[in-house]
Amino acid sequence: MAASSQSQQALTPQVRRQLESHLRARQRELELGMSRTVELGLKSAPDGTLDVGDQAVFSYTKEMLFTQGTHHHAQLSQVIAALHRMAEGRYGVCMHCEATIGVKRMEAVPWTSSCIDCQERIEKGEMEAKLRVA
Ligand SMILES: [Zn+2]
Numbered sequence: 001m002a003a004s005s006q007s008q009q010a011l012t013p014q015v016r017r018q019l020e021s022h023l024r025a026r027q028r029e030l031e032l033g034m035s036r037t038v039e040l041g042l043k044s045a046p047d048g049t050l051d052v053g054d055q056a057v058f059s060y061t062k063e064m065l066f067t068q069g070t071h072h073h074a075q076l077s078q079v080i081a082a083l084h085r086m087a088e089g090r091y092g093v094c095m096h097c098e099a100t101i102g103v104k105r106m107e108a109v110p111w112t113s114s115c116i117d118c119q120e121r122i123e124k125g126e127m128e129a130k131l132r133v134a
Pocket of ligand 1: 095096097098099114116117118119
């Protein structure tokens with residue numbers, strides 16, 4: 001009785017559940033982070049008397065908070081999209097070439113939607129990502 005070896009290990013229901021709770025935790029974290037960013041943005045609003053130096057700091061802070069918020073938002077939509085794919089039973093499958101994404105990659109980047117080959121092609125500009133990230 002020879003055990004058949006799998007080249008690409010598929011997600012087991014157990015691992016999938018782990019990744020799902022991981023994704024949900026990340027979703028909460030990002031949502032909290034975003035509301036905190038908005039709060040910080042409001043708190044750092046000038047109360048009228050700012051010299052040129054303060055103004056520079058203020059606009060820098062605003063820009064930084066905006067960048068951070070945008071980054072959070074981009075990742076949050078990736079996390080939500082991953083949870084959607086999970087609900088549809090398409091989680092762990094590359095949305096570009098339909099290949100099974102390796103478990104190791106899913107554990108490292110639970111919200112990924114492309115296999116390592118497609119990801120490399122997207123990064124090299126040889127292919128366009130279906131899910132655009134700002
Ligand atoms: Zn692929």
